[in-house]
Amino acid sequence: MGLMVMALGFAFMIRAELGSAPWDVLHIGLTLHFGLTVGTWSILIGFLVLMLTFFLTREWPKLGAFLNMIFLGVFIDIFLWMMPTPDSLMGRWTFLIIGILVIGYGIGLYIAPKCGAGPRDILMLALTKRTGWKVQWVRSMMEVLVLLIGWYLGGPIFIGTLMFCFGIGTVVGFSIPHCQRLVDFILERREIYENLNKGSIRVNDYDGISKKSR
Numbered sequence: 001m002g003l004m005v006m007a008l009g010f011a012f013m014i015r016a017e018l019g020s021a022p023w024d025v026l027h028i029g030l031t032l033h034f035g036l037t038v039g040t041w042s043i044l045i046g047f048l049v050l051m052l053t054f055f056l057t058r059e060w061p062k063l064g065a066f067l068n069m070i071f072l073g074v075f076i077d078i079f080l081w082m083m084p085t086p087d088s089l090m091g092r093w094t095f096l097i098i099g100i101l102v103i104g105y106g107i108g109l110y111i112a113p114k115c116g117a118g119p120r121d122i123l124m125l126a127l128t129k130r131t132g133w134k135v136q137w138v139r140s141m142m143e144v145l146v147l148l149i150g151w152y153l154g155g156p157i158f159i160g161t162l163m164f165c166f167g168i169g170t171v172v173g174f175s176i177p178h179c180q181r182l183v184d185f186i187l188e189r190r191e192i193y194e195n196l197n198k199g200s201i202r203v204n205d206y207d208g209i210s211k212k213s214r
Contacts (some may be wrong), residue, residue, distance in 0.1 A: 002113075002179075003068060006106025007075030012099030014038065014076075015085045016092045019158030021103070022147040022165070023120065029153025039077030043069055049119040056126045064116025072118075096160045103164075104171025108179030 013020050020028060027041040036044075046069035050061055086092045110118075117125070120142070127138045143165065151157050 002106050002108070002110030003071045004075050004106075005109055006103055007072050008079050009099045009101070009103030009106050010076055011079035011083050012095045012102060013160060013164065014080060014099075015083050016095035016099060016160060017085060017156065018092055018096045019160030019162070019164075020156050021168075022143045022150065022161065025150030025155035025157055025161065026146050026153070027150075027155075029150040029155030032154045037077045038080060039073035039075070041073075042076055043073035046073070046119040049123050053119070053123045053126045056123075056130055061119070061122050062116030065119050065122055067115075068110070068118035096163065099160075100164055100167055101171060104168055105175040105179065107168075107172050108175030109183075111176060112179040112183035 010021065010024055014024060014028070019025075023042070023045070024038065027038045027045065030036070030041045030045075031038050050065060050069060053061060086095055124135065124139050124142060127133075127142075128135050131138065147157065147161070
């Protein structure tokens with residue numbers, strides 16, 4: 001669900017045509033030069049990032065990284081196919097703002113289950129461990145490098161790119177606690193209603209073999 005919501009946000013930003021997130025600037029630039037879809041390039045770049053991370057750490061990433069690599073690209077293509085570009089400037093600004101907010105909450109939903117980080121996050125952690133630099137410096141250098149390559153390839157850099165870079169951290173700061181509480185609530189309800197050792201026994205419970213409790 002988190003990957004799907006995050007992909008929906010990226011699709012909103014791309015269709016707004018007011019500047020995309022740094023990695024999407026790269027994906028769109030590659031699409032303009034070499035063809036294929038934006039989602040396909042997201043998958044291919046994610047795979048290259050995972051391979052680079054493997055060579056740095058000699059450890060295979062968790063399942064969540066591979067799910068991120070595949071499903072994020074697939075969902076982006078699906079939403080881009082379904083979603084038109086707004087005709088008015090107001091509509092495009094609305095798409096941009098919705099996109100940033102939706103991406104932030106998609107990240108929160110994706111992180112809350114603790115099933116593994118995405119390819120870019122894993123590479124960031126690997127480079128941080130290898131270089132000894134601070135996480136924010138490594139991540140900033142990655143984003144700037146990707147943005148420059150995407151810009152060179154003709155990717156869309158505009159006001160939306162700056163709004164994403166400076167605003168996504170604030171949105172994620174609000175979204176992660178909310179999403180964590182939501183996921184914890186869902187998991188706790190599952191334990192109560194599906195775990196026979198923790199759930200309360202009701203008078204009408206009947207397993208089909210023994211006598212009814214009432």
